[in-house]
Amino acid sequence: MASIAQPQIQAPTLPKPQAEESGLWSWLTTVDHKRIAKMYGISAFLFFLLGGLEALLIRAQLSRPENNVVDAQRYSELFTIHGTTMIFLVVMPLSVAFFNLVVPLQIGARDVAFPRLNAFSYWTFLAGALILYIPVLFSLPGIFAHAAAVAWSNILGSPLLNGVQPWFDANLPFATVVPDQGWYGYAPLTESLFSGREIDFWALSLQVLGVASMAGAFNFIVTIINMRAPGMSMMRMPMFTWSTLIVSILIVLAFPAITIALVLLTFDRLGGTMFYRAFSLTDGTLVTAGGDPMLWQHLFWIFGHPEVYILILPAFGLVNEIIPVFSRKPLFGYAVMVYATAAIAFLGFGVWVHHMFTTGIGPTPVAAFSASTMLIAIPTGVKILNWTATMWGGSLQFTTAMLFAVGLVSQFVIGGLSGVMHAVVPVDTHHNDSYFVVAHFHYVLFGGSIFALIGGLFYYWPKVFGKMLDERLGKIQFWLQFAGFNLTFFPMHFLGLAGMPRRYSTYSFESGWWFWNIIASIGALMIAASVLIFLINVTRTTRFGRQAEANPWDGSTLEWAIPSPPPVYNFRITPLVTHRDQLWHDKYDRVQESAGRPDQVADTIVAIDQLPERSPVGVAVAEAEAEEGHIHLPNPSYYPLLLSIGLFLLAFGILVNNPHIQLGFFGIPIISAFGFLLLVTALYGWSFEPAG
Amino acid sequence: MAIAIEVETARGAGHIDHGGHGHSEHPPTSTGLDSRKMLMWLFLASDCMFFGTLISTYMIYRNRAIELGTPPYPNEIFDIPYTSVSAFVLLMSSLTMVLALSAIQRGDHRGLRIWIAATALLGAIFVGGQFFEFTEFTHEGLGLSTSVFGASFFVLTGFHGAHVTIGVVWLLSILFISLRGGMPAEKAVDVEIAGLYWHFVDIVWIVIFTLVYLIPYADGPEGVVEEAPHAFLRLVTVGERFLAALPF
Incomplete structure (x- = not known):
């Protein structure tokens, strides 16, 4: 390694790189993965706040028996939007924010393989989110006004609400098209016989979000396979990069199922087909239509179960980065961790029927899927063991990031155990559609994904923004959130076992469920307070935060070798990778190697400043760039944004009333036609634009 | 270098x-490996899942019209000789696609243009054939909402037809670029990527043709209603109907 000749080159005086420009236009046309990461992160966090508000309204309604903060219709809308938001608009994009930020840096690349496709992913995500949220933003203020009126009359005893109808809904545009069928949208509830326009909003929003996810996933697979720095073999890749690769493969293979499922649903609703309709209503009588609502359940969960691994594996990836760094030890069982992640992803495609045990599908599939579901506990258990063994005997540093990572390990074990319980069919039959299930998936998705993602925010904040988040406030946030989380969701196990069904807008006093419900609502307020503390922390940090060094946590992966925040080109010279924990090797092993010869120690320590080692390829590129006088970076482009706007209009035209152009059999909404033209124009403009 | x-x-x-x-x-x-080529392979992997989902749906519903006694039934409307001809046309387009790629790799621009045009033409003939087939089926009473058999048939084969249409537009774009002199031999990978897509769409048709047309169906509850018309006669009928529909 030391034998490689390292041509010493002087960094040339560089013109200010284009992408460093500020202003709105530079953000709209950016293809820089770090900027896209920020946009993903900020959008996802805003949706986290909105999804949290929806959760608080749900908890307000359930805080006492026969409550009237929201009516049954509004309640259905709230749990539907809360679920859809948290899954598709929070955990997934927040994970993608980390993919964008971390992966190119970890593999020593200057950007992703397809920077414009990356920008397209973000804008399309935003387009899909808008389709879902235009109705919600119109109806949320009304719901809040109503909730405030109820609170007023509850506290002051004045019957402000007597005789007041839900005045807030019908008058505002879009306020009656908030989806209300639940996040998995079971047929035939979603068929036109039982629902209105809101299902189309939901379905098309998910379609557009799916395009965004798949475009991103293609990009990250190619990036990870093809853009690694010289010497970084697959088994030297950091574990977060591995998680990204495997999650992206899951997205690429799982999303087609829901895309087709939604296409069939849209045909049922707008094209008169009967894919999910067992009966149709003709002249007041029910006629056998031949369709099968079970088809929806199969297609949805063939997507839906891999989806839960799409939600949790990025979180596992972050924990794989955080725990070794704060245990001051390399990850225990790296190779086994890689295989376990791959095994979880593979098995994840063979367990979907465990969401359907109570549909009467028959003993053979039930037994087979029960067994395959239990199998998943093995690779998951391997991961838990590896994290524990990494911490074992390490010099543990309980920073906020580490607290959240260990929080995931402990909370996910609880959620995982109740998951294994659900693999046991008789138990599942008892728990099905009860609050026990609600408790289970919040333990894995909140106690799992959200804990790790917030831990990841604390871990990577210095790298992105160059400022250290306040550790004291962070620890207060963690303990408040940890206590609030368990207070909210642990009692739901009891409620479920006591028979409280999920998705009911209220319950009677006689049911005896009020005690644990008020406890859960108090816990929800504590979670809200912890998020508030995080917001205060962010504000304080932005103003007064301590400047971050390049490697504030003494991390071992390449992203910590470059300044915080990273320069627009990431690595001036592409590094050479010789070890898995490259920076630790360079820093500690080399000092140890030269320990026998004290005269060399000083030299070695000087060499640390020049980390990481330069690759010959990187040096050749940098020398060429020095001659040309500029660093080679992808050009900004407005075509990704145009393409996304086209896609948005295409979907939006189907949803709102607008004139149609008659083309033979088909009436094409004028907005959609315009969107399609824009889409095609942008596609051709994109193809002919030099990629830079 | x-x-x-x-x-x-x-x-x-x-x-x-x-x-x-x-x-x-x-x-x-x-x-x-070229990153864009890898991207296309990944897209095809996910396209396998798209088609897989649609094909599964069709396989679940393929006998539903017969079971429920809602005509028309598959045996009455499917015309295997006719569809065999259009399947043959599509398969031949894979050959011309290979010849187009081989031409540009040798720097033979004229060859590229001829074979790309031929591929696009064969693809267009296939799509046209499918359009006529759909029209025929509609005339015989099979619509999107007639039965789930009809719905899953139209959505599956229509999804494939949309793929071929996009492919034809793509090939014509390559032809246009080449005519403008923008397709040097170093950019042969652009043609290769379009070729990957084109061959995939062909291979999928082999699967669809086998599962939808070739695997036999039971007759409808009333037995065989009528023999499927000969492919050639049918084309003539369709042609006559097309001419009759023209406004002049």
């Missing part, structure tokens, strides 16, 4: 292909 650099690492040697300096069209990749 591509140069190869051997990198000695602590664990073994890695071989890196590297395309010269920062100005090069394709930056060096870890595997030496």
Whole structure:
């Protein structure tokens, strides 16, 4: 390694790189993965706040028996939007924010393989989110006004609400098209016989979000396979990069199922087909239509179960980065961790029927899927063991990031155990559609994904923004959130076992469920307070935060070798990778190697400043760039944004009333036609634009 | 100019292909494979799942019209000789696609244009054939909402037809670019990627043709109602109907 000749080159005086420009236009046309990461992160966090508000309204309604903060219709809308938001608009994009930020840096690349496709992913995500949220933003203020009126009359005893109808809904545009069928949208509830326009909003929003996810996933697979720095073999890749690769493969293979499922649903609703309709209503009588609502359940969960691994594996990836760094030890069982992640992803495609045990599908599939579901506990258990063994005997540093990572390990074990319980069919039959299930998936998705993602925010904040988040406030946030989380969701196990069904807008006093419900609502307020503390922390940090060094946590992966925040080109010279924990090797092993010869120690320590080692390829590129006088970076482009706007209009035209152009059999909404033209124009403009 | 650099690492040697300096069209990749080609392969992997989902749906519903006694039934409307002809046309377009790629790799621009045009033409004939087939089926009473058999048939084959249509537009774009002189031999990979897509769409048709048309169906509850018309006669009928529909 030391034998490689390292041509010493002087960094040339560089013109200010284009992408460093500020202003709105530079953000709209950016293809820089770090900027896209920020946009993903900020959008996802805003949706986290909105999804949290929806959760608080749900908890307000359930805080006492026969409550009237929201009516049954509004309640259905709230749990539907809360679920859809948290899954598709929070955990997934927040994970993608980390993919964008971390992966190119970890593999020593200057950007992703397809920077414009990356920008397209973000804008399309935003387009899909808008389709879902235009109705919600119109109806949320009304719901809040109503909730405030109820609170007023509850506290002051004045019957402000007597005789007041839900005045807030019908008058505002879009306020009656908030989806209300639940996040998995079971047929035939979603068929036109039982629902209105809101299902189309939901379905098309998910379609557009799916395009965004798949475009991103293609990009990250190619990036990870093809853009690694010289010497970084697959088994030297950091574990977060591995998680990204495997999650992206899951997205690429799982999303087609829901895309087709939604296409069939849209045909049922707008094209008169009967894919999910067992009966149709003709002249007041029910006629056998031949369709099968079970088809929806199969297609949805063939997507839906891999989806839960799409939600949790990025979180596992972050924990794989955080725990070794704060245990001051390399990850225990790296190779086994890689295989376990791959095994979880593979098995994840063979367990979907465990969401359907109570549909009467028959003993053979039930037994087979029960067994395959239990199998998943093995690779998951391997991961838990590896994290524990990494911490074992390490010099543990309980920073906020580490607290959240260990929080995931402990909370996910609880959620995982109740998951294994659900693999046991008789138990599942008892728990099905009860609050026990609600408790289970919040333990894995909140106690799992959200804990790790917030831990990841604390871990990577210095790298992105160059400022250290306040550790004291962070620890207060963690303990408040940890206590609030368990207070909210642990009692739901009891409620479920006591028979409280999920998705009911209220319950009677006689049911005896009020005690644990008020406890859960108090816990929800504590979670809200912890998020508030995080917001205060962010504000304080932005103003007064301590400047971050390049490697504030003494991390071992390449992203910590470059300044915080990273320069627009990431690595001036592409590094050479010789070890898995490259920076630790360079820093500690080399000092140890030269320990026998004290005269060399000083030299070695000087060499640390020049980390990481330069690759010959990187040096050749940098020398060429020095001659040309500029660093080679992808050009900004407005075509990704145009393409996304086209896609948005295409979907939006189907949803709102607008004139149609008659083309033979088909009436094409004028907005959609315009969107399609824009889409095609942008596609051709994109193809002919030099990629830079 | 591509140069190869051997990198000695602590664990073994890695071989890196590297395309010269920062100005090069394709930056060096870890595997030496073209990134866009890899993107197309990944897209095809996911397209397998798209078609897989639709084909499963069709396989679940393929006998539903017969079971429920809602005509028309598959045996009454499917015309295997006719569809065999259009399947043959589509398969031949894979051959012309190979010839187009081979031409541009040799720097034969005229060959590229001829074979790309031929591929696009064969693809267009297939799509036209499918359009006529759909029209025929509609005339015989099979619509999207007639039965789930009809719905899953139209959505599956229509999804495939949309793929072929997009492919034809893509090929015509390549032809246009080549005529404008924008398709040098170094850009043969652009044609190769379009070819990957085109061959995939062909292969999927082999699967669809087998599962939808070739695997026999039971007769409807009333038995065989009528013999399927001969493919040629049918084309003539369709042609006559088309001419009759013209406004002049």
